[in-house]
Amino acid sequence: MSTIRVRSPASYWLAAPAALWMLGVVVVPIALLVWVSFWGGRAFSTSSPLTIDNYARFFANPVYVKLIFGTILHTVGLMAVTGVLGYCIAYFLTMKVRSPLWRTALFLAFIIPFWTSTLIRAIAWVPFLGVNGVINQTLMFLGATQSPIEAFLYSRTGITMAQVSLYTMMAAGPVVYMLNSIAPQWREAAMTLKATPFTVFWRIVFPLTLPGVVIGQVLVFLNVMSDFATVATIGGNKHALLPNLVLLFYESSQHRAASVVAVLLMLCMLVGVVIALRVVDIRRLGAER
Amino acid sequence: MDTLAYESNAREAVAPARARRELDLELRNIRKRYGSFTAVDGVSLQVEKGQFVCLLGPSGCGKTTTLRCVAGLEEPDDGGILIGGKEVTRDPPWQRDIAMMFQDFALFPHMTVAKQVGFGLEMLKKPRAEIVQRVNQVLTSFEIASLADRKPASLSGGQRQRVALARAMITEPRILLLDEPIGALDYSLRETVMLELKLLQQRTGISFIWVTHDQNEAFSLGDLVVVMNHARIEQQGPPEEILQRPATAFVASFVQGNNVFRGTVKEILAGALRVETPVGTFVVPRPMTGSTPAPGTAVSFSVRAELITDALVERHVNRLSVRCTAVEYFGAVRRHIFERSDGEVLKVDQFGAQAARIVPGQTVQLGWAADAGFLHAVPSP
Structure with missing residues (x-):
C-alpha cells in the first residue's frame, strides 16, 4: 500500500465543510430554481403543478429568443477580442519583457485595477464614454472629430469597450502561466530544425499554450454571459442581455419567468464549458511535460 | 591538356579555395560578452569535413556558448563563423546547415515521436508521402519504430535520446551540434550510446561538434579535442597529443x-x-x-x-x-x-x-x- 492514502477518513472530514457549503449555496438553490421554473397554475406555491408552460411562454416570444442569440453573439465577439488582446499582452509580458523588475511592474499595472469591484470599474467607464467624457474631449481636442460621438455611452460599442477592459486580463492570465511553462530550448530546437519564428509560434508555442487560451476563454465566457452590471450601467436601459432579463423579471416579481431565464442561462453556460472541455482537457493542465 | 602553361599559377590560386571548401566549420576569433562577463574570448577553430570534434572544459568555460554561436542561437559580438565555406555569422539558425541535439533533448511535449522526427522534413517543405517514408525508415534504423505514436512524456531517457538524435539527423545536416548529449543518460547506457554515435558519425560523414565536461567522452570520441578554460581555447589537437x-x-x-x-x-x-x-x-x-x-x-x-x-x-x-x-x-x-x-x-x-x-x-x-x-x-x- 502506498504511504499516501487516498481514501483515508481524514480526507473526507477535510472536504466536509466545503462540501456542506457548496450543497447549501449552490446545489440546493439551483435545484430550487429549476423546480420553480416548472411551477404552473395561478398560485405561486410549492403545491403548484409541474408544467412546461413557463418555457413555452418564453420561447413563444421572438424578442426573448432573439435575446438568447444576441447574448451568445455578443459573448463570442468579446471572447474573440479579449482572446487576441490577452494573448498579445501575455506574450509581450513573458517573452519580450526581459527585466524581472519591468515584468513585475507591468504585471502589477495590469492587475491593480482588479482590486476594485467589477461594478465600480464598470461605473468608472461612464465619465470616460459620455458625450462630454474623456474620450470625446480628447478626440475633439486632437481634431479627430468635430462633434462628440454619442455612440460610446448607452450603446453596444460602449458595453463592449468596457467589458474588453474588464475581462482581457482573465484571458491573459492563464496564457501567461502556460507561456512560462514553455522551455526556451523547445523554441530553439525548432529553430535549428529550420522553423522560422512564425512557424515556431504556430507549431510549438501556440499548441502548448492552447489549454491556457481555452481556460481564459471559459472565464471570459462565463463572466460576460452573467454580467448584468456593466450592461446596465453602460447600456442604460436601452440595451439588455440575458442576465438583465433575469433582473427585470425578478424586480417585477415574476419569479417563475426569472427562473426560466436563469435556467436557460445556466444551460447555455454548461454547453459552452462542455465544448471547451472537448477542445482541451483542462484537468490535465500542466501535466504534459 | 592545354592548361599546362597555367599549372603553377592555377595551383596556387586553387589551393586555398579548395582548402576552404573542405572545411565544414571555421570559427575566426569569436568573442561573446554578457555585460562585463566574457563568455567566449577569441576562439578560432577549423573543422575539416566529417570530423568528430569535442569541446572539453569545466562548466562555465564557454564551450556551450561557442556551440550556440555556431547554431546561431547566440550572435557573437566579434569574429566570423563559416559553415561549409559560407559566411553565416549574422544568419539566423533556420538558415544554417546544422542540426542540434540539446542537453535535455528538448523534445516537443505535444508531438508524437513520428511527428517530431518528421518536423525537420516538414520545415524543408518535403512532400507528405516522402516525409512518411523517410520517417519510417529513420525510426526503423534508430530502433524506435515501435514508439512512433508515443509522446515524449512516456519515453525513457534512452528512448528520448534516440528520438532527439533521429530528429536532428533526419535532415542530414552538414554539422551536428551536440550539447552534453549523453549527460542525461544512466551511466551504464553511456558507453553503448557513445560507441553507436561514433559509428553513426563515421558512417554518415557528418561533422559532429560535441560539447562535454567529461574527458572520457572527449578522448574516446574526438578526432580533435579542444580544451577550453575561462572563455579561451587552452589547447586543441588529437587526443594523444593533449594527453601526452x-x-x-x-x-x-x-x-x-x-x-x-x-x-x-x-x-x-x-x-x-x-x-x-x-x-x-x-x-x-x-x-x-x-x-x-x-x-x-x-x-x-x-x-x-x-x-x-x-x-x-x-x-x-x-x-x-x-x-x-x-x-x-x-x-x-x-x-x-x-x-x-x-x-x-x-x-x-x-x-x-x-x-x-x-x-x-x-x-x-x-x-x-x-x-x-x-x-x-x-x-x-
Whole structure:
C-alpha cells in the first residue's frame, strides 16, 4: 500500500465543510430554481403543478429568443477580442519583457485595477464614454472629430469597450502561466530544425499554450454571459442581455419567468464549458511535460 | 591538356579555395560578452569535413556558448563563423546547415515521436508521402519504430535520446551540434550510446561538434579535442597529443593522470633542463618547439601517472620520496595517491593485472626517466 492514502477518513472530514457549503449555496438553490421554473397554475406555491408552460411562454416570444442569440453573439465577439488582446499582452509580458523588475511592474499595472469591484470599474467607464467624457474631449481636442460621438455611452460599442477592459486580463492570465511553462530550448530546437519564428509560434508555442487560451476563454465566457452590471450601467436601459432579463423579471416579481431565464442561462453556460472541455482537457493542465 | 602553361599559377590560386571548401566549420576569433562577463574570448577553430570534434572544459568555460554561436542561437559580438565555406555569422539558425541535439533533448511535449522526427522534413517543405517514408525508415534504423505514436512524456531517457538524435539527423545536416548529449543518460547506457554515435558519425560523414565536461567522452570520441578554460581555447589537437603533451599547466591538471610540478629553471643541459621545485630538482626535456626558457624562469611541467614507478633502475634519474595515502583499484589500473611535501598529491598508476606492491601509509622512493616529463608552453600562474 502506498504511504499516501487516498481514501483515508481524514480526507473526507477535510472536504466536509466545503462540501456542506457548496450543497447549501449552490446545489440546493439551483435545484430550487429549476423546480420553480416548472411551477404552473395561478398560485405561486410549492403545491403548484409541474408544467412546461413557463418555457413555452418564453420561447413563444421572438424578442426573448432573439435575446438568447444576441447574448451568445455578443459573448463570442468579446471572447474573440479579449482572446487576441490577452494573448498579445501575455506574450509581450513573458517573452519580450526581459527585466524581472519591468515584468513585475507591468504585471502589477495590469492587475491593480482588479482590486476594485467589477461594478465600480464598470461605473468608472461612464465619465470616460459620455458625450462630454474623456474620450470625446480628447478626440475633439486632437481634431479627430468635430462633434462628440454619442455612440460610446448607452450603446453596444460602449458595453463592449468596457467589458474588453474588464475581462482581457482573465484571458491573459492563464496564457501567461502556460507561456512560462514553455522551455526556451523547445523554441530553439525548432529553430535549428529550420522553423522560422512564425512557424515556431504556430507549431510549438501556440499548441502548448492552447489549454491556457481555452481556460481564459471559459472565464471570459462565463463572466460576460452573467454580467448584468456593466450592461446596465453602460447600456442604460436601452440595451439588455440575458442576465438583465433575469433582473427585470425578478424586480417585477415574476419569479417563475426569472427562473426560466436563469435556467436557460445556466444551460447555455454548461454547453459552452462542455465544448471547451472537448477542445482541451483542462484537468490535465500542466501535466504534459 | 592545354592548361599546362597555367599549372603553377592555377595551383596556387586553387589551393586555398579548395582548402576552404573542405572545411565544414571555421570559427575566426569569436568573442561573446554578457555585460562585463566574457563568455567566449577569441576562439578560432577549423573543422575539416566529417570530423568528430569535442569541446572539453569545466562548466562555465564557454564551450556551450561557442556551440550556440555556431547554431546561431547566440550572435557573437566579434569574429566570423563559416559553415561549409559560407559566411553565416549574422544568419539566423533556420538558415544554417546544422542540426542540434540539446542537453535535455528538448523534445516537443505535444508531438508524437513520428511527428517530431518528421518536423525537420516538414520545415524543408518535403512532400507528405516522402516525409512518411523517410520517417519510417529513420525510426526503423534508430530502433524506435515501435514508439512512433508515443509522446515524449512516456519515453525513457534512452528512448528520448534516440528520438532527439533521429530528429536532428533526419535532415542530414552538414554539422551536428551536440550539447552534453549523453549527460542525461544512466551511466551504464553511456558507453553503448557513445560507441553507436561514433559509428553513426563515421558512417554518415557528418561533422559532429560535441560539447562535454567529461574527458572520457572527449578522448574516446574526438578526432580533435579542444580544451577550453575561462572563455579561451587552452589547447586543441588529437587526443594523444593533449594527453601526452599538455600545452599548459591548466590542461595538464585538468586532464586525468597528470602530475604537475612548478619551479624555476636552474640550468640548461644538453637537450634537457634542470628544474628546481619545492619537492626536489628534476630533469625535464627541452621543449620540441619554441625557445628554451633561460635559467631563473618560472616554469611548470607534468609527468603522467603511468610513467612514474617504484621499480627503480638507473634511467629513473628523477627521484622523490613520498608517503602513500590511498590506493584505488579500477581493474585496468591501480592508482596510488601520495602526499607530496608541498601539500599536493602525486598520482602513480600501475597496471591492474600486476600484483599490488604499495600499501597506504608506506613511504616509498619513486622515480621517472629523464624523458618522461613534459614542459608546458604556458606555466601556471
